[in-house]
Amino acid sequence: MSMPLILPGKPGGILLICDHASNAVPDDIDLGIDAALLGKHIAIDIGAAPLTERLAARLNAPAILATVSRLVIDLHREPDHPALIPLASDGHAIPGNQAADRADRLRRFHDPYHDALAALIRTERPILLASIHSFTPELESGGAGERPWQAGILSNQDRRAADIAIRLLTEAGIVTGDNEPYSGRLLNATLNRHGEANDIPSVAIEIRNDLISDAAGVARWTEILAPILAEMSNILASGRPSAT
Template sequence: MNLLVPADPAPFTVINANGSSPFLLTGDHAGLAIPSALGDLGVGPADWSRHIAIDIGVRDMGLELARLLDAPFIFQNYSRLVIDCNRDPARDDAIPASSDGTDIGGNQGLTEIDRLARVTSIHAPYHSGISEMISARLAAGQETILLALHSFTPILDEMRRPWSVGVLHAAGRIDFAICLLDALRRLPIKVGDNAPYAMDETDYSMPFHALSNDLRYAEIEVRQDLISQGEGQSFWAARLRDAMEEAWQRLT
């Protein structure tokens, strides 16, 4: 069942597909589109500019980082309120009924057919796109380090989050993530090691793509107030580029 009509955006966008870099960038929550069939999901305009709907700043930071690295960047075009592409689609929170105090009316009382339409139209094509890109790179003998770009709100549940950037990792080949942490810690900023989030059973993308293919990887979280504007996005793209290249040099 296809939820999307021709006037709707494609499920995902790929930039610089043939980039020569060992890095493959992804953006699970980079988009803000809504399928026309779903209206506004019962969510007011103010909430569509919040972190509950999008990883603020990630799309444009990722575009600049892809340019600086000559890396492919594949990112989701639809809001995480439509379906969260960093969740197993079988989980209830893949299509949240509420998020950080906001009820998502259009996500309440869904049938299994409703949920399946979002999975097959958006979630599955996005992850198939990533899988195909990884398979093509591996078949060509191209080194691939999977880097998931995210951003986090400075305050959550009335608690201030002091980190400028966090690097998330869990099982598998974490050597690049550890080297990236070391490179970032040499900067005059507070760096989170599995903070403000830990990579756990809620994460889908990295276990599905990096662990299953035995890839080096890292999930990178940048605080949203630092990349909400173009100047900050360019600054952090350059800062991450330098740290990523330093980390990779230590492993080669």
């Protein structure tokens, strides 16, 4: 059983989530891929873990970070999602997953992560769930071209946090996509389960990974996001509308 990394913080405010923090593959799992692929975006959200850790320290906010690669199992997918254990990602085959024991990987990795997150929500009573991700500037397959956004804000039906985040990022001069580079209405499993299902305002913040691929980039985006997240929490706590 693989347990997530949990960072302590002040309860009753922001809870940070990093579903794709790790590129770790357990010794008893052979994905059948070149080890170099574990350094790519298909295995890990580049820069997301150090950014989450810096934000947690800066905001004194609790955080939960995954400790297994999404090539083993994608914690940001529903248990019955067809891509939960990927057979291919961005044009790269993952042959070792062809015969994967789905129930075993759910038991070892997916269930402990989501059980721990649910327990954190019960104990920390957060006002805001903020899930930190990163996206690649351009996919290797598909010919979609360069993605122009510096940040993307993903949400599903609950727009309380998303509308505030988009406004504050735009006011800070950040090129921000609303449900870009993909839609949170389709890719929002963790926040659907732990945010919307509990009526807790939640948002996924995606940063283009070339902007947070080194320590300087992580430091810069900590300075950008920390006050924005703090203001979001204050607005949501006060009940002020997002347009104010």
